[in-house]
Amino acid sequence: MTTHADKPRLDPTALRHLTGNGDAPRLLDVRTPGEFRTAHIPGSYNVPLDTLREHRAELLHHLDEDVVLICRSGARAAQAEEALAEAGLPNLRVLDGGVTAWEAAGGALTRGPDRWDLERQIRLVAGLLVLVTGVAGLFLPGLHLIGTAVGAGLTIAALTNTCAMGMLLAKLPYNRGPRTDVDAVVAALRGTS
Structure with missing residues (x-):
C-alpha cells in the first residue's frame, strides 16, 4: 500500500504555472468554511474534509480531470487524498505546503474577513x-x-x-460558517467542467 508520502506533490511554482497557462486542474480546498473565507486560492472550491469524506462517492463523478487538494499546510489535504484515492480517483495531488507555501511563493489569494486558522486555534x-x-x-x-x-x-x-482537538474545533460555529451544501459544490463543479 502506498502512503500519501509516496505520491507526487505539486509545489506552488508548478501550480502557478498550470493556473497561468489555462491548463488548471480542479482545486479543492479541504479547510473549514471559515478558513476558506479568510483566504483561498482563486478558482478553488471549498469542500471541507468531513464533507469530502462523507460525500466522496457523489463528488467522484465530477472530478474526472486532475485534482489538486489544498489545506493550510498539506496535512488535511493528504487525508483527503487518501479518502479520494480509496474511492477510486487516480488523478490526485496535494499542494505541497498548502496555502501557506502558496502565499510565500507569491501566489494570489482571494481574501475575506480575517480569522484565526485552525492550527493557531489548536495551539491556543x-x-x-x-x-x-x-x-x-x-x-x-x-x-x-x-x-x-x-x-x-x-x-x-x-x-x-x-x-x-482540530476535529473538535472545526465543528465550532466560528469555523463552520454555513453548512457546506454538497449539491451546490456538485453544481459548481459541473458548471466548469
Whole structure:
C-alpha cells in the first residue's frame, strides 16, 4: 500500500504555472468554511474534509480531470487524498505546503474577513490547557496531569497526522460558517467542467 508520502506533490511554482497557462486542474480546498473565507486560492472550491469524506462517492463523478487538494499546510489535504484515492480517483495531488507555501511563493489569494486558522486555534487551546492546569496543579494536586494528557494527544496527533482537538474545533460555529451544501459544490463543479 502506498502512503500519501509516496505520491507526487505539486509545489506552488508548478501550480502557478498550470493556473497561468489555462491548463488548471480542479482545486479543492479541504479547510473549514471559515478558513476558506479568510483566504483561498482563486478558482478553488471549498469542500471541507468531513464533507469530502462523507460525500466522496457523489463528488467522484465530477472530478474526472486532475485534482489538486489544498489545506493550510498539506496535512488535511493528504487525508483527503487518501479518502479520494480509496474511492477510486487516480488523478490526485496535494499542494505541497498548502496555502501557506502558496502565499510565500507569491501566489494570489482571494481574501475575506480575517480569522484565526485552525492550527493557531489548536495551539491556543492546548497552550491554555497546559498553562491553566499547570498553575492550578500547584494548589490542586493531580490537576497537572491534564497538561500531560494534552501533551500525549499532541504527540499522537503528530505521529498519526490527525488531530482530535482540530476535529473538535472545526465543528465550532466560528469555523463552520454555513453548512457546506454538497449539491451546490456538485453544481459548481459541473458548471466548469
